[in-house]
Structure formats: C-alpha cells, structure tokens
Amino acid sequence: MRRIAVMNQKGGVGKTTTSVNLAAGLARAGQKVLLIDLDPQGHASIHLGVEAYGQVPTIYQVFTGRKKLTEVQQLACENLWLAPANLDLAAAELELVDAQNREVILRDAILACEDQGAFDYIVMDCPPSLTVLTINALTAATEVFIPLQPHFFALQGLSKLFETTALVKRRLNRQLKVAGIVLCLYETGTRLAADITDDLTRFLEESDPQSPWAQARIFSSRIRRNIKLAEAPSFGQSIFDYAPKCTGAEDYLGLANEVLTTASQATRPHAA
Ligand SMILES: Nc1ncnc2c1ncn2[C@@H]1O[C@H](COP(=O)(O)OP(=O)(O)OP(=O)(O)O)[C@@H](O)[C@H]1O
Numbered sequence: 001m002r003r004i005a006v007m008n009q010k011g012g013v014g015k016t017t018t019s020v021n022l023a024a025g026l027a028r029a030g031q032k033v034l035l036i037d038l039d040p041q042g043h044a045s046i047h048l049g050v051e052a053y054g055q056v057p058t059i060y061q062v063f064t065g066r067k068k069l070t071e072v073q074q075l076a077c078e079n080l081w082l083a084p085a086n087l088d089l090a091a092a093e094l095e096l097v098d099a100q101n102r103e104v105i106l107r108d109a110i111l112a113c114e115d116q117g118a119f120d121y122i123v124m125d126c127p128p129s130l131t132v133l134t135i136n137a138l139t140a141a142t143e144v145f146i147p148l149q150p151h152f153f154a155l156q157g158l159s160k161l162f163e164t165t166a167l168v169k170r171r172l173n174r175q176l177k178v179a180g181i182v183l184c185l186y187e188t189g190t191r192l193a194a195d196i197t198d199d200l201t202r203f204l205e206e207s208d209p210q211s212p213w214a215q216a217r218i219f220s221s222r223i224r225r226n227i228k229l230a231e232a233p234s235f236g237q238s239i240f241d242y243a244p245k246c247t248g249a250e251d252y253l254g255l256a257n258e259v260l261t262t263a264s265q266a267t268r269p270h271a272a
C-alpha cells in the first residue's frame, strides 16, 4: 500500500485539487484508494460532494480516539473512499498538544485497519501549515508529493518544508521520501515557468544524497491552468466526472499514470 502525503505549507498551490484528482485518477484506473482529508477547511471533502455536518463521522474522531478509520471512511465513487474533515479538526490541534505520541495517531489508525482495508493507495490532503496534522501525514506516509506553483516565490519555503521531512524521517518515519514535485497552475510557454522549473531541477540535483528529497523528481505531467479544475469543486465532483475531456482531466490522468508506473514504495508503516 502506497501512502502519499500531498503537502506544502504554502496556501493555494493546488494541494487539494491534486489530492482529489490524483485519487480519482488512480481509482478510475482500478486502484482502491482512500483519500484522507487532513485540512480543517474540509475542501477535499466538499470537492467530492461530502459536507461533513451533524452526525457524519470525520477524521477528527480518529484523532481523538473515538472512532476507527474504517468507521469514518465513506464511499465517494467507485473505488474511492473518503475520510472527511470539517472545522472540528482545528480543535484536534489544540486537544493533542499534551497527548502522548500525538505525531503517530494517524499511522497507528492506518495500521490498525490495514488488514481489513485492502487499499492500494492512501492519499492525504494536508493543510497549509506544518502543524501536528501535517506531521501525522508525514509519519504515516511512504512518500511526499509537493504541489508547487511556478512563480517567483515558489522556491521560498521549500527548504523549510524539506527540513521538516528530514526531521520526521530522522525521528518518526525512516522510510519517508519526497517522491516528487507536481507543477500546478502551470502557464505553458512562459519564460517564468521554464526558469523556475530549471532552478528547481538544479536545486534537486545539488541536494545531499542522504536527504529524503535526494530521489525527488519533477513529474513530467504539468498541471496546466484550467478553469474546469476550479469549477469542479462547486459541483462536488472530480474533474473526471465534471469535465472528462478538458485539459485538467488530461493532465491529472497523466499524473495518475506516472504514479502508477513508478516503482511501488515500501509496504508497511513501521515505528522508528
Ligand atoms: N490547474 C488549475 N487551474 C485552475 N485553477 C486551479 C488549478 N489548480 C487549482 N486551482 C484552483 O486554485 C485554488 C487553490 O487550489 P487548491 O485548493 O487545490 O490549493 P491548496 O493548496 O489545497 O489550498 P489550501 O492551501 O487553501 O489548502 C482553488 O480555487 C482551485 O480550484
């Protein structure tokens, strides 16, 4: 089972759009996928048409030990399950401040139902911060995907993000690696996008071979700016259901295929 944390502490770079449409693309390819919404904004849940109000169980209850992951996940469409989130999750960050082992709650929740679950992929949509929820995703993950919007400030903050993955790798999850960077909101043919991509390639090539990002690559599927991708969430649909012929669907299908063809990563999360 591959477990992908989609992470960048920068806001609005395409984390949720990538999490939802990558998960949906993998599901369409016949993979069993669980998408875990780890953002109190609940955008991934809303994107898949799930508004987690009232009695709907959410990932918050997993973090507070009240429910198992299998009790909160719900089928969103064929082969794709969702563990939804809502604003309650913001409280978890405070409630967990004094909790022991607060960084490994999600990993343990995944381990606890791994035998019954039989997912091929778990995709985790992280919030735009490096708080305990993101640390949980990194601890539970086998690999990290970083959506990045190629503009002038794109590389700013990347070192902090990489340092965090290195810290989690050292302390909590030895198998963690940054698998790749997904270029989102890509403006084809612009000088800036090409320059930033070159800078990024150089940065990765010059990185320490022991670092968790030493093997990271820039996925060759570039996610072009496409209005249909911005419209799909308000219809509660992935891009494949909303506008299967648009360039957004084409790009995310390309990304899903790239992910499927990269060598399968480690199989079981384990305590460091
Ligand atoms: N390729 C794209 N083309 C057009 N619009 C896009 C594209 N990717 C994302 N968007 C839009 O840009 C906005 C930000 O995207 P998204 O919500 O995926 O970012 P995020 O990193 O998850 O944000 P946050 O940090 O708030 O969680 C959304 O309105 C989304 O619909």
Ligand SMILES: [Mg+2]
Pocket (backbone or CB within 6 Å): 015, 016, 017, 039, 043, 125, 126, 127
């Ligand atoms: Mg988001």
